[in-house]
Amino acid sequence: MNRRKSISALFVSLAAGLCGLAAPAAVHAAEINLTYAFFAPAKTFPGRQMAHWAEQVNKRTNGKVAVQTFPAGTLLGAKEMYDGVSKGVADIGLGSPSYDPGRFPLTSGVSLPMGFTNATVASRTLWELTKEFNPKEYEGFKVIAMFTTEPGFIQTKTAVRNAGDLAGMKLRAAGTGVPVLKALGAAPIGMPMPEVPQSVQTGVINGTMTSREVLQDFKLAESLKFVTDYPTVVVTFAAVMDRKKWDKLPADVQKVIEQLAAEMPGWTGQYHDKENVGAALAWAAKEHKLQILPLAADERARWDAKLKPMEDEWVKEMNGKGLPAAAYLKRLRELRDQFAKQ
Ligand code: DTR
Numbered sequence: 416m417n418r419r420k421s422i423s424a425l426f427v428s429l430a431a432g433l434c435g436l437a438a439p440a441a442v443h444a445a446e447i448n449l450t451y452a453f454f455a456p457a458k459t460f461p462g463r464q465m466a467h468w469a470e471q472v473n474k475r476t477n478g479k480v481a482v483q484t485f486p487a488g489t490l491l492g493a494k495e496m497y498d499g500v501s502k503g504v505a506d507i508g509l510g511s512p513s514y515d516p517g518r519f520p521l522t523s524g525v526s527l528p529m530g531f532t533n534a535t536v537a538s539r540t541l542w543e544l545t546k547e548f549n550p551k552e553y554e555g556f557k558v559i560a561m562f563t564t565e566p567g568f569i570q571t572k573t574a575v576r577n578a579g580d581l582a583g584m585k586l587r588a589a590g591t592g593v594p595v596l597k598a599l600g601a602a603p604i605g606m607p608m609p610e611v612p613q614s615v616q617t618g619v620i621n622g623t624m625t626s627r628e629v630l631q632d633f634k635l636a637e638s639l640k641f642v643t644d645y646p647t648v649v650v651t652f653a654a655v656m657d658r659k660k661w662d663k664l665p666a667d668v669q670k671v672i673e674q675l676a677a678e679m680p681g682w683t684g685q686y687h688d689k690e691n692v693g694a695a696l697a698w699a700a701k702e703h704k705l706q707i708l709p710l711a712a713d714e715r716a717r718w719d720a721k722l723k724p725m726e727d728e729w730v731k732e733m734n735g736k737g738l739p740a741a742a743y744l745k746r747l748r749e750l751r752d753q754f755a756k757q
Pocket of ligand 1: 456
């Protein structure tokens with residue numbers, strides 16, 4: 416057994432032991448064992464993405480690589496995901512760059528109000544931009560999958576039909592959604608997704624702004640009965656491997672992982688847009704009488720105007736950091752329009 420294999424196997428046994436799980440048979444059968452951590456439950460769409468990736472890597476390497484997945488924060492939580500991968504706690508970690516825009520500044524441009532129509536278009540755009548700009552923020556990592564949520568919607572206990580309803584309302588958003596809610600006049604609170612159901616229940620927040628599948632996947636429709644029909648910003652996800660660990664993988668395995676990396680934005684976007692969100696909305700309407708509230712055209716225009724300055728402010732801020740912000744957004748618009756046509 417070489418060093419990499421023994422380290423991975425040790426982690427798997429250790430983590431499995433900690434979680435009270437039996438180490439899988441595959442650990443002994445495969446030549447290379449990888450651990451893959453995610454902060455939210457397995458049945459959420461990023462969790463399904465992780466399972467699909469793990470299965471495909473195993474299949475396409477003819478069993479040479481086995482991946483053991485650790486969803487629901489059993490190995491790493493949302494906040495420690497990327498550092499955890501650098502430290503070798505997990506071989507692969509799926510985190511959300513949107514939760515930490517300071518650490519992933521260029522990527523946060525994808526989470527500006529850029530008018531993405533769905534997750535498939537935003538995910539493909541994010542992946543292409545990352546390939547083309549190779550942002551420094553991923554230094555030390557190999558990015559093995561990227562995707563986004565659909566644009567977030569305001570989902571609340573009490574109806575939000577206009578800015579007056581929203582004024583001062585305590586709503587949760589992820590990282591880059593916080594300034595959006597602030598601009599719209601709400602009182603935003605940033606917190607990771609897994610903390611939302613309890614915070615809604617205890618009244619810490621009156622709702623959340625995020626993709627709408629959470630109504631079912633986190634059972635939020637039990638208390639959140641309203642969705643305001645105004646698409647805002649997407650949340651980004653990036654699964655990474657430590658670069659040094661990546662460099663040690665055999666070329667044939669690297670090739671399979673790179674092929675999959677190119678497929679994951681489309682696969683995940685399609686699953687999220689076509690199955691996940693639609694099913695959740697139908698379920699919430701049927702089981703919990705969810706109401707979708709349209710925004711009047713003049714109100715929509717006022718909301719758009721409130722969000723417009725965010726783009727220029729972002730460019731200014733990124734220029735201050737020496738990042739190619741304007742070029743990034745220019746290319747983002749081109750890619751967005753190109754993928755929206757497909
Ligand atoms: N919208 C982001 C991310 C998000 C949406 N659905 C899920 C499921 C599992 C984890 C994260 C997310 C958010 O609000 O956190």
